[in-house]
Amino acid sequence: MLIALLTDIHGNREAFDACRLEARRLGAEKFVYLGDLVGYGAEPSYIVDCVAEDVARGAISLMGNHDLAAVEGPSDYMNDAARSAIEWTARRLDKAQKDFLAAMPYMATTVGESGAETFYVHGDASAPERFIYVTGIDTAERSLNAVNAHVTFCGHVHRPQLYHVTPGKAPIFFAPTANLPTPLARSRRWLAVLGSVGQPRDGNPLASFALYDDLRGTLNFIRVNYDVNDAARKIFAAGLPEFLAERLFLGW
Known part of the structure; x- marks a missing residue:
């Protein structure tokens, strides 16, 4: 089965639509x-509704730290821009949308056609509810030691990584090459940190997702290329912090 993995959409409708369309085309x-449907971007309701429809058809959607904050309120560690965006987001989600997030x-764990187990989580697999970033060998090792799956997928970092x-x-660490399939040898276990759909931070402004x-x-x-200008324009129009729009052009 060909599985599309999307994470850190962050209310960016243009990036989300482009990635989902490309995934279906492929x-x-x-x-x-893998979490963070909302936060930062200007169209959280649209994203939540689309994902809810996909879940009703068999998709999996996991909790991210921004999703949790939209339901329970911003956490202490959020910076001012993230806090402002999540408070704005929470005011625009209706009860059904918040119930879906909650x-x-x-x-989640699945067993594929080959019999191999796959584990999905937003951050570090050793503590899913703490949303720890996987940023290097040490955190990757902790995450890999927490589960026995052949492949573990996470997001949260907004930068593609493969271990x-x-x-x-x-x-x-293995640096993944965009748009080039990488064979995941059965003799090894793998941890894939996916890039962000709606707010890339690896210096590349193109939206990012993966196919497994x-x-x-x-x-x-x-x-995937998408209409960054439109996504940024909506952030400006919503009165969200301008930095959240400006960074889309930089991929940082």
């Missing part, structure tokens, strides 16, 4: 959303 049979699980580990050895073929065992980090 043959995606199932969608998995019901999202923190993690693999063999028994008795430390994880190795769980039968062939390949992973493709996809980059």
Whole structure:
């Protein structure tokens, strides 16, 4: 099965629509959303409604820290721009949309056609409810040690990363190449940190998602062009912090 993995959409309708359309064009049979549907961007209601429709058709959608903040209020660690955006977002979500967010699980596990187990989470797999960032070998090792899945997928960092580990050895970082499928050897276990759909932070402004073929065992980090001008214009028009629009052009 070809699985489309989208994370950190952050209310960016233009990036979301472009990624979802491209995933379907490339043959995606199932969608998995790894959290942070909302926050930062100007169209949170649209994103939540679309994802809810996909979940009703069998998709998986997980809790992200911004989703939780939209329901329970911003956390102490949020910076001023994130706090302002999440407070704005919470005022624009209706009860049904907040109920959908509140019901999202923190993690999910599936078994693919090959029999391999896949684990999905927003941040570090060792503590899904704490939303810890996976940013290097140490945090990757902790996440990999927390589960026995052949592949673990997470987001939260907004920068694509790929790690693999063999028994008795430390994880190795592997820099993924965009739009080029990477074979995930069965002899290793893998941790894929996905890039952001709606707010990339790796210096590349193109929207980011991934396609995982769980039968062939390949992973493709996809980059997609989208209407950044329109997404930014809506952020300005909404009165959200201007920085949230400006950074879309920089991918940072």
